[in-house]
Amino acid sequence: MIIGDSETVSSYKNQWDRFFDKFGYRDKITKIRDFYPDQKSLLIPYQEIANFDNDFASSLKENPAICIRAGEDLIKSFLESTKDFESKRINIRITNLPEKDCNVEIRDIRSDRIGKLISVSGIVRKNTEVLPRIQLAVFQCSKCASLTALEQSRGKLEEPVKCESCGEERPKVRFKLMPELCEFVDYQKIELQENPETIEGGAQPQRISVVLEDDITGFIFPGDRITIDGILMSEQKRSGNLMLTEFITHLYALNFSKETKEVETLNITP
Ligand SMILES: [Zn+2]
Incomplete structure (x- = not known):
């Protein structure tokens, strides 16, 4: 579990609270509750948060795991206080990340992106079954x-x-x-390879692992051209029981879109 210092977390919660009020998200949250578990996620376009408060949008971009978690915890306590609702988690899924700041080619992903929101495009090479975690x-x-x-x-x-x-x-x-x-939550891993048209000369195409959870699992197949918005995560490499100083990265997906045709992946009422 990722925990920020409590001051940061409560300031994020205050911001989310004001944002939900001002942009009419309370109704959307109660609607999701009424349709749960057919609906499990609240979709929020990044631009709406930027319109609400630029500083808050920057925090979201720089510190997404803790910021989103604070919002999800707030939703949870809001729902528990309104009506008899099993304390299940509703996901916040940020959509339409700003291209200029967040788009990055797989081969250009560097350590300064760890922990940040990024948007990556490519072709799916492998997918695992959807498994419980x-x-x-x-x-x-x-x-x-x-x-x-x-x-x-x-x-x-x-x-x-x-x-x-x-x-x-x-x-x-x-x-x-x-x-x-x-x-348990549904869990799936895919391997995303960079698009061939972005590779120069005879360079080997590079790949990144992507983790998908809950209601966005089971929709992506080898050969699909997709764009994933997510958080770049790092994990320490180990050799047996020894922890090494090197890290490997993967992308934790917040949402995805398929190219060529518009696919409605999440069934959220607007
Ligand atoms: Zn005991």
């Missing part, structure tokens, strides 16, 4: 048998340090994962 893990304490829930990021399963009920800590107690109580 644990989003909220539930563990049982070996001492008192009570349950502790822990939100999970992608990668290694994180166990609780301490039992919320008896207060005992690892390794004095052990925590057993309870798969039947966990919440």
Whole structure:
């Protein structure tokens, strides 16, 4: 889980709150709630946020993971306070990123883009099946048998340090994962290769891995020409148990569009 310092997060939440009010998003959010889980995402064009507040739009571009997360948490608490609603997550998906700042060729992606919003085009070479990933893990304490829930990021399963009920800590107690109580999200990985017309001479085409989650999985196939808006993420390389100093990058998709024909990928009422 990515956490910003609490001051930053609460200032983002305030901004989202004002933005949702001013641009009529409260109604859209309650509509999504009414159609959940057929609808799971709130689409927001980047330009609307820039029209609302340029500084906030810059924060979104520079610090998207924490900023979007703050907005999603705000939506969650808003929905929980209005009506009996299972505390499921609604995704914020930013669309129409500004070309000048965000468009980048796969071969030109450098470390200064890590953590930022980018937009990348190419041809899909491979896709994985859509598989479940644990989003909220539930563990049982070996001492008192009570349950502790822990939100999970992608990668290694994180166990609780301490039992919320008896207060005992690892390794004095052990925590057993309870798969039947966990919440899962759909997860898919694709390999995106740069468009041949952007490659000069006999250069090898370069690729980037893209991770898609939840309601945007299952729509992309090898051969598709697509543009993905997302967040450039980095992961530390490892050799066995040793963590290395090099990192590999992948793109965490916020949304995608297919070329050649207009495909309505998400069924959101305007
Ligand atoms: Zn316990």
